[in-house]
Amino acid sequence: MQEVNFKNARDRFFKEIENVNHPDETLVKTHCSYCAMQCGMNLRVNTKTNKIIGVEPRYDWPVTLGKMCPKGVTAYQQVNHQDRILKPLIRDDKSLKGTNKGFREATWEEAYDLIVSKFKGLQEQYGKDSISVYSGVSMTNEKCYLTGKFARVGLQTRYIDYNGRFCMASAAGGLNRSLGIDRGSTVPWTDVHETDCVFLAGSNTAECHPTSMFRIWAVQERGGYVIVADPRETPIARRADLHLDLRPGTDLALANGILNQLIKNGYVDEEFVTNHTNGFEETKKVVEDFTPEYTSQITGVAPEKIIRAAEIYGKAPNAIVMFARGIEQQVKGVDNVSAYTNMALVTGKIGRSKSGVATITGQGNGQGGREHGQKADALPGYRKIAYPEHVEYISKVWGIQPEEMPKEGVSAYEMFGLMEQKTIRALYLLCSNPAVSAPNLNYVREQMKNLDFMVCVDFYLSESAEFADVILPTTTWAEDEGTTTNVEGRIIKINQAQKPLGEAKPDWQIQIEIAERMGRGNYFSHLKSAEDIFNELRVASKGGVADYYGVTWEKIEKQDGVFWPCKEENDPGTPHLFLDKKFYHPDGRAKIFALPYRPPAEEPDQEYPLRLTSGRVVYHYLSGNQTRRIQFLRDMCPDPFVEVHPETAEKYNINHEENVRLYTRRGEAVYKVKITEAIRKDTVFVPYHWGHDESINLLTIGALDPISRMPEFKACAAQIEKLEMKKVQ
Incomplete structure (x- = not known):
């Protein structure tokens, strides 16, 4: 097949354009604020006004090579938008909770005094765990890391979780279970256009991650294949070589049906399965029943399409299975991820370049944001609260005794149940909008309304902020600096382009100032900058699965990002996982999972067809x-x-x-x-x-x-x- 050399095309472009000097303007190299493609961009800043005035694509960013989507092109417009919250707001009319009315402007000191008084009062009366923290992963690694420490050390509560529970949690569960590690992609994105088959399950890639599309189209242009499993004929499904138009919620049956055909028709890599995996024989028995005809009855996909999908994927010398929220946001999302990963493991199409599995991450820091302690059961470096040795290590980094570490909390949606029970009485909400993004919203909004006290940290008055008692103005991504970890597992750098607008402060600074007023400042006072926080994160992650210890801001700049794990400062990082065929389970083997089919929690009936x-x-x-x-x-x-x-x-x-x-x-x-x-x-x-x-x-x-x-x-x-x-x- 013909090779596509994007680097040469990029170099030719640079030779054809001229450098244009803009008076009173400087360019700040950074990345987009939205999805995990983290497209490279230069923000145009007026040096006289210190205001961002525009954007230019970065053609030197190796992942997207100057590509930007409509959101990225206009992202800079959020920074100086007229809707920005510029001062703290305090509710002075409780009857208007759930609306954007009833707030007055306040000073930071007044807002902090109220927050600390309410938090201390509730904790004295109902215990430390009466306060909860609900965060998000559109923040930098530094902010995500500090949020976990703020909850567990600053507020001393067990109840912290994050909006990745609605986004990436099933991918994390499935990849950890199958491979022993949860990194969004086992290969760098620069491998995608060089593979022979892209199998996309539950991803409307052309709309959700459009700057990936030039690589996916290149697979077809080289003579390769694109297979799409989706209930909708999305733009990418229309151009795919094969569209598997399954019923929503039936992915597990489809993956089992394809695996049935891969085994039946001799596409199993016997050497790889024998030497590097466990569970094949059990899985083989389970999928025996998933003939094309039986699978079709469940999924609605024609039997011949199932047979053809297995043939294309099985014959391809190299293939990458990609999946997204379509398969993950289900009651069997973890099983779905493991089932599609089974395809790569059974055929040996993993642990080498141009072949593997990848979850197409939705939020900008969906990867890094779930690695360093925002999850209810997690600690930095992808450690677990359930493991005493993990608690002991992080306690030492944080300067607390292991017995002081709060126990596991509950997931994001389950926190609303604890609000209903009055176990949780206060909420500190940042970088998330559950009044829109959570399921069963009538129930969720009622619990937010009935909280004793709620703080929302945001730069806009979101639908969730309307339920708050105090709103604290934070910065946009372009007014602070730090790192994020993109769709590939590449740690990159966000640079400050503009000073904070009005009285806005970065989330990490707000948390440190609240911790000081809660009497816990000695655990945070050494953190004076985002880089200080990153350097503590490095130590906290050392020896964990998500090891960032060898990453520095300087190395990120020099290499255009660093893939974790990166364990030492002389380690360039790990773009490809499992090249040594060693997986992250104790025995070094991947697990092929036998997964019986389960239907969705709610099937159509006569009343709701x-x-x-x-x-x-x-x-x-x-x-x-x-x-x-x-x-x-x-x-x-x-x-x-x-x-x-x-x-x-x-x-x-x-x-x-x-x-x-x-x-x-x-x-x-x-x-x-x-x-x-x-x-x-x-x-x-x-x-x-x-x-x-x-x-x-x-x-x-x-x-x-x-x-x-x-x-x-x-x-x-x-x-x-x-x-x-x-x-x-």
């Missing part, structure tokens, strides 16, 4: 708190919609762009109809970037994966009805 699934559009990010404020992005996609197949629309007498009521056992919402053949007849789809009464999560189910505690966003039973309303103009 449709399957509801949700996802993203290219113009918006997560809960939309940032992107819905950017004029261009809002113009391109101003409102949510429900995709309905033409035959389904005819059955319900629904016309294109009419309003319909979509409802489940948990809630309802009104949406404009988009009639399209790109959706299955038994399925409806709604994007999840809108809040208040437009949020699709009013309808989704709070059923959780038993291992990852990931909610099942991707499948529940729904009904639709026509409304006698005017056509939306």
Whole structure:
């Protein structure tokens, strides 16, 4: 097959363009604030006003080579937006909780005094664990690390979790279980265009990670294949060589069916399986029943497509299996990840270049943010609170006694149950918007409203901030510095381009100042900068699975990022995992898992005959708190919609762009109809970037994966009805 050399094309481009000098302007090298592609960019800064005025792509960034999506091109506009919160806000009318009214401006000292008084009072009356911390992974590694320390040392609570529980938790569970390590990709992204087959499961890559597409298209241009498993005919599914149009929630059956054919037709790498894996014989027995015909009955995918998928993947000299939220946001998300990983293990297409598995990370620091202590059961370096030796090591780094380390908490959604029980009475919320992003929102919003006290740290007044008693203004990504870890597991550097607007402060500084006022400042006073925090993170991660000890800011700059694990300062990092065929389980072997099929938590019935699934559009990010404020992005996609197949629309007498009521056992919402053949007849789809009464999560189910505690966003039973309303103009 013809090779595609992107480096030569890039070099030719540089020779053809001229350097243009802009007076009163400087360029600050950094990365995008949104998804985990972390596309390279230069922020244009007016040196006279100290304001960011624009953006230019970085053609020297090896992952995306100057590619940017609509969100990235406009990301800089969030920094100086008119909606920025510039001073602390205190609620002075409790009756208006859940609205954007009832706040007054305050000084930092007044806000801190109120927070500390409330936190101390609640802890004195109800115990240390009456306070909870709910964080996110759109922050730097430094902020994510410090948030875990702030919760456990500064507030001394066990109850901390993060929004990655709604995003990456099942990928983490499945990869840890199968491979013994959770790094988003076993290969660098620069391998993708050189492989022979890309198998995409549950990823609308062209819209969610569009700057990956030039590499995926290059696979086809070289004569390779692209296979897509998705209930919708997404843009990438339309151009794929094979589209496996399965019913939402049936991925486990599909993966087992493909594995059945890989084994039956002789695509097993016997030497690799024998010497480097466990569990093959048990798995072989389980998948014997998953013939193409049986798998088709469960998934709705035609038997010949299942046979063809196995043939393409099995014959490919090299192949990469990629998956995303479509397979992970299910009650069997961990099983789905392990099942698709089974394909790589059985065929030996892992532990070498151009072959492996990868989870396409949604949030900018979805990888690093889950490695260093924000999870309910985790400590820095991917250590576990359940292991005494891990607690002992981190306690020494933090300067506390092991018995002082709080025990494991509960997952993000389960924290709302503890709020209902009044076990948790206060919430410190940062970098997350659960009033939009959590499932079963009527329930979640009620628990937020009934908290004794809530603090929200944000740079916009989000839907979640409307429930707060105190709102603290934080910085955007371009007003601070630090590191993030991208989709590949490459640690990169975010650089400050503008001084903080108004009275905004970085999250890490706010946490240190609160800890001081809580009487815990001696554990934080040595941390004067983001780099200080990173250097403590390095020590805290040393010897852990996610070992960053050998990474320095200087090395990141010199190498254009460093892949972890990186154990020593003379270690360049690890772009490819398992080249020595040693996996991270104690015996050095990977585990092939026997996984019986389980249906979704809620199947369609006579009352709710449709399957509801949700996802993203290219113009918006997560809960939309940032992107819905950017004029261009809002113009391109101003409102949510429900995709309905033409035959389904005819059955319900629904016309294109009419309003319909979509409802489940948990809630309802009104949406404009988009009639399209790109959706299955038994399925409806709604994007999840809108809040208040437009949020699709009013309808989704709070059923959780038993291992990852990931909610099942991707499948529940729904009904639709026509409304006698005017056509939306």
